[in-house]
Amino acid sequence: MAETRAPAERPLSPHLRIYRPMLTMMMSIVHRITGFGLYFGTVLLAWWVLAAASPNGYAKFEWFAGSIIGRIILFGYTWALIHHMLGGVRHLIWDSGRGFGPTEREWLASANLIGSIMVTVVLWVVGLLATGGPR
Amino acid sequence: MSEAKVRHIRTPLARVRGRGAAKSGTDHFWLQRLTAVANIPLSIAAVVIIITLLGRNQAAAAQVLGSPAVAIVMLLFIASITTHMKLGMQVIIEDYVHDDSAKLVLLMANTFFTVAVGLAAGYGILRLSFGV
Numbered sequence: 001m002a003e004t005r006a007p008a009e010r011p012l013s014p015h016l017r018i019y020r021p022m023l024t025m026m027m028s029i030v031h032r033i034t035g036f037g038l039y040f041g042t043v044l045l046a047w048w049v050l051a052a053a054s055p056n057g058y059a060k061f062e063w064f065a066g067s068i069i070g071r072i073i074l075f076g077y078t079w080a081l082i083h084h085m086l087g088g089v090r091h092l093i094w095d096s097g098r099g100f101g102p103t104e105r106e107w108l109a110s111a112n113l114i115g116s117i118m119v120t121v122v123l124w125v126v127g128l129l130a131t132g133g134p135r
Numbered sequence: 136m137s138e139a140k141v142r143h144i145r146t147p148l149a150r151v152r153g154r155g156a157a158k159s160g161t162d163h164f165w166l167q168r169l170t171a172v173a174n175i176p177l178s179i180a181a182v183v184i185i186i187t188l189l190g191r192n193q194a195a196a197a198q199v200l201g202s203p204a205v206a207i208v209m210l211l212f213i214a215s216i217t218t219h220m221k222l223g224m225q226v227i228i229e230d231y232v233h234d235d236s237a238k239l240v241l242l243m244a245n246t247f248f249t250v251a252v253g254l255a256a257g258y259g260i261l262r263l264s265f266g267v
Contacts, residue, residue: 036227039220042252049209049259051193052200058193085178088171095168123182131190 027109031087034080041077078123083116163222170219177212184209201263209260217253221245 019025051061064070090108093099099108184205188196199205224245232238 032227035220035223038216039224039249042216042220042256045213046252046256046259049200049256049263052196053259053262055193058196081178081182085175089175092168092171123186127186127189130186 023109023113024105027087027090027112031084031091034084034087037076037080038084041073041080044073044077075120075124079116079120082119082123083112086112086115086119163225166218167222170215170222173211173215174219177208177215180208181212197263200260201266203264206260206264210257213253213256213260217249217256220252221249224249 048061048065051057065074090099090112093108099105184199188199191199200209225242228238228241228245232241
């Protein structure tokens with residue numbers, strides 16, 4: 001049998017670095033990053049649900065959730081969830097074949113970003129009011 | 136159809152089945168979209184449940200999470216998001232990990248992780264529901 005030759009050194013197709021960052025492109029990257037973060041964040045959901053079975057375990061979870069680090073993580077988790085959800089709606093609109101025009105896709109990307117920040121802030125204001133304000 | 140102008144080596148049957156090198160059709164795409172759609176109302180419901188439990192004690196959390204309607208919504212939420220997680224992370228791994236053995240290991244780890252997290256959370260809800 002003939003020896004297999006090493007593949008020729010061919011130029012690779014242009015990748016991310018040659019493009020000027022655009023909003024839709026950044027939103028696409030952020031969609032993936034938020035999905036990646038949510039993946040691991042689900043451990044917190046499992047922890048919370050399992051902790052709810054005993055007062056001792058629940059106290060441990062509450063201590064974590066109330067700590068500075070815990071709050072930062074949960075705030076990020078909230079934003080990632082909302083951003084990924086709104087981004088998902090955007091993708092579902094695209095799946096239907098709509099929203100690809102230059103104005104539409106820019107509007108969708110901005111609405112995704114602004115909407116996710118607004119909803120996250122509203123949820124946290126409601127949440128902090130429910131717990132009696134920041135401690 | 137003339138024999139002189141055969142543009143595809145693949146048989147018409149193979150094309151109809153839509154099975155490429157991955158030996159599977161559009162299942163991944165479809166399940167990803169299906170769970171994406173399911174995730175929208177289920178996540179909103181889960182967020183509402185979480186907010187209503189903020190500042191409540193463990194007994195209240197256990198009672199609410201274990202109540203039939205909430206437990207069923209939470210179980211659906213857990214099943215849908217962990218399935219969606221598995222599919223999404225699979226794409227990330229396939230996009231960035233090009234070494235075959237590393238890819239294989241990570242794809243297996245992905246399935247193990249999502250099934251384990253999903254079962255743990257689901258078990259947590261069922262335990263509260265059945266008061267075990």
